[in-house]
Amino acid sequence: MKRMLLLPLTALLLAAAGGVGWLFLRKPAMAPPRDVRVPMTPERVARGKYLFEVVADCDGCHSERDFTRFAGPVVVSGRGNAFRFPVEMGLPGEVIAPNITPDVETGIGAWSDGEKIRAIRDGVSRDGRALFPLMGYPRYRYMSDQDVESLVA
Ligand code: HEC
Incomplete structure (x- = not known):
């Protein structure tokens, strides 16, 4: 009886360990960076400076x-x-x-503008690593395209 239980129990434990391991190791779903080039107009730069220093x-x-x-x-x-x-x-x-x-x-001078935008709004670093959420992307994700592009400028 004991032997009969051993196999399914081991299988169950292995499956549970595999499941927990998968939860720890999997990467969150992430989109590729946008293919965008932000124009560095004086208005954009001024708006970005204001967001950088004051609002965000x-x-x-x-x-x-x-x-x-x-x-x-x-x-x-x-x-x-x-x-x-x-x-x-x-x-x-x-x-x-x-x-x-x-x-x-x-x-981050070597990053593309899309990679910067993805880091700010999605919390994904250039190499695909999830950023520690002290970086405020859970809130910055509601930023408009205009504003996040101003920050990049
Ligand atoms: C409360 C602190 C905090 C604020 C405010 C904050 N950040 Fe961050 N930011 C971090 C931390 C900490 C990291 C690194 C997270 C990690 O390495 O996992 C980070 C990472 C980043 C990265 C990725 C850099 C890299 O080399 O991986 C960028 C880009 C960035 N922040 C831009 C911004 C911008 C733009 C703002 C304002 C809109 C901002 N951050 C506001 C704490 C903050």
Whole structure:
């Protein structure tokens, strides 16, 4: 009787382990980046700057901040230069908001405009990795095409 149960039980356990493993390892559904080239008109750039610094507060995470001063204002020369969240904030592990300047080596200068848009609205990095949702894509996904393109500009 014991032997008769052993096989189906092992099969059941293996199937359950496989299912859980699949849930952990599968990639979320993702669309390819849009094939778009954003025109860098002065209006677009101005709108993007306003969204970056004020409305969407990309600045608050992706720029250098001076925490020796009240509320840690952004260091203007370090705008978009990446920011390492201090351990005291208690985030799970080391979290870095990466460099998103147009620098080709250290920033996202080599990304296509479609890849940038996909990262901002869908939370998919250039290599297809899902971004940690501290990056606000669950909210930025409601951004209009006009606005997300202004950010890219
Ligand atoms: C609350 C903090 C926070 C805010 C606000 C924020 N981000 Fe992020 N962002 C992050 C973090 C953290 C990552 C890295 C996530 C990861 O590596 O999994 C990231 C990743 C990115 C990436 C991908 C970069 C790469 O090299 O993979 C881009 C592009 C980006 N953010 C753009 C923006 C833009 C544009 C805004 C404003 C609309 C913004 N972010 C606002 C925290 C933030």
